[in-house]
Amino acid sequence: MSALPNTHEVLLRNAHLLNGRPALLGVSDASLLPRCPVPGIAMTEHAGLWQILSHDTDWAGCFGYEPDRQQQGSCDTVVVFLPKARAECELRLALARYLGKPGAALVVIGEKKEGIAGAIKQFSVVAGEVVKVDSARHCQVWCGRNTQPLTKFRLTDWLSWTELSCAGVALSVAGLPGVFSLGRLDDGTRMLLETLAESPLGVDRVLDFACGAGVIGSWLHGFHQLAGKKPIRVDGTDVQAQAVFCARESYRKAGVNGEIFAADGLAAVQGKWPAVISNPPFHTGVKTDTSMTEQFLAQVAAHLAHGGELRLVANSFLPYEALIRQHIGPVEKLAQDRRFTVYRAFRKKSG
Numbered sequence: 001m002s003a004l005p006n007t008h009e010v011l012l013r014n015a016h017l018l019n020g021r022p023a024l025l026g027v028s029d030a031s032l033l034p035r036c037p038v039p040g041i042a043m044t045e046h047a048g049l050w051q052i053l054s055h056d057t058d059w060a061g062c063f064g065y066e067p068d069r070q071q072q073g074s075c076d077t078v079v080v081f082l083p084k085a086r087a088e089c090e091l092r093l094a095l096a097r098y099l100g101k102p103g104a105a106l107v108v109i110g111e112k113k114e115g116i117a118g119a120i121k122q123f124s125v126v127a128g129e130v131v132k133v134d135s136a137r138h139c140q141v142w143c144g145r146n147t148q149p150l151t152k153f154r155l156t157d158w159l160s161w162t163e164l165s166c167a168g169v170a171l172s173v174a175g176l177p178g179v180f181s182l183g184r185l186d187d188g189t190r191m192l193l194e195t196l197a198e199s200p201l202g203v204d205r206v207l208d209f210a211c212g213a214g215v216i217g218s219w220l221h222g223f224h225q226l227a228g229k230k231p232i233r234v235d236g237t238d239v240q241a242q243a244v245f246c247a248r249e250s251y252r253k254a255g256v257n258g259e260i261f262a263a264d265g266l267a268a269v270q271g272k273w274p275a276v277i278s279n280p281p282f283h284t285g286v287k288t289d290t291s292m293t294e295q296f297l298a299q300v301a302a303h304l305a306h307g308g309e310l311r312l313v314a315n316s317f318l319p320y321e322a323l324i325r326q327h328i329g330p331v332e333k334l335a336q337d338r339r340f341t342v343y344r345a346f347r348k349k350s351g
């Protein structure tokens with residue numbers, strides 16, 4: 001059996017804390033579930049993992065922060081695995097208060113390097129007197145009670161809006177705790193959008209892979225509107241629940257035409273587009289991880305029409321140029337600085 005993340009191992013060391021029906025918030029490895037005493041609710045933000053939880057286990061899967069209404073007050077123990085962003089900790093604790101019965105046991109587990117000490121301050125505000133019950137594998141386990149249960153939990157109450165502008169196009173972007181580049185326009189995305197203003201795609205349908213909060217689609221929509229061009233359709237895909245929610249909200253507010261899919265990579269995505277655009281992921285947690293983007297580059301040609309364009313921005317030190325040439329076709333650099341490069345390639349007609 002492969003090793004579980006530290007936080008999951010530490011929960012199993014403390015399985016006696018899982019009394020009655022549990023909810024586990026922030027599951028990152030499905031093999032934790034069959035090793036728990038009884039099933040309950042398992043929340044993950046990851047679309048691929050959510051598919052596994054919902055179909056291959058006895059647990060009720062919850063994709064991010066959109067619980068079922070019947071799940072309110074249904075759990076005796078709620079475990080919160082600490083998220084990376086401090087603001088998301090508050091959101092996760094609010095979901096715990098909603099899912100837990102009044103007085104239910106609340107358990108917070110997190111790695112020291114991910115800021116468990118700060119999170120415990122937030123925890124004690126909502127869970128009365130909290131106590132540390134274990135410390136192992138670089139993690140701590142804290143327990144409290146659901147002293148302030150919530151009878152309402154609406155993700156829209158946590159939404160924020162950021163007004164951005166790039167290359168003369170103004171846009172409003174939805175935000176939630178944990179979403180990429182919350183409250184600001186990422187510098188790589190900005191460089192990508194500037195190349196789109198200088199060298200437009202010239203198509204009426206695009207796929208935005210790893211769309212985050214829907215910045216690129218909202219910008220393309222605004223750009224076409226400003227230029228008096230025919231409306232463009234921008235479909236988007238992202239693995240993270242908050243990104244999917246925000247992208248749909250950003251699209252709804254601006255009236256962008258396009259569908260947002262929750263998907264891990266391209267494997268479950270159907271269809272071909274005349275252009276695919278991306279500011280792809282390069283992190284897993286805090287580590288640089290290029291594997292997702294390498295896989296995307298190996299698969300993207302199957303989703304590009306013959307002669308279709310791939311436009312991608314990435315950190316200049318990442319080794320994508322050769323892969324783009326290998327899988328798609330000759331590569332041009334449309335912009336570059338010390339940090340980022342924007343690549344363009346057209347799918348070989350014969351491929």
Ligand SMILES: C[S@@+](CC[C@H](N)C(=O)[O-])C[C@H]1O[C@@H](n2cnc3c(N)ncnc32)[C@H](O)[C@@H]1O
Pocket residue numbers: 180181186189209210211212213214215216237238239240243263264265266278279280281282292
């Ligand atoms: C660098 S951000 C770019 C977001 C957005 N395009 C922008 O420019 O603001 C990368 C995005 O990739 C998403 N992501 C990470 N792994 C993924 C995967 N396996 N499949 C799809 N999207 C993924 C993340 O959730 C994140 O929103």
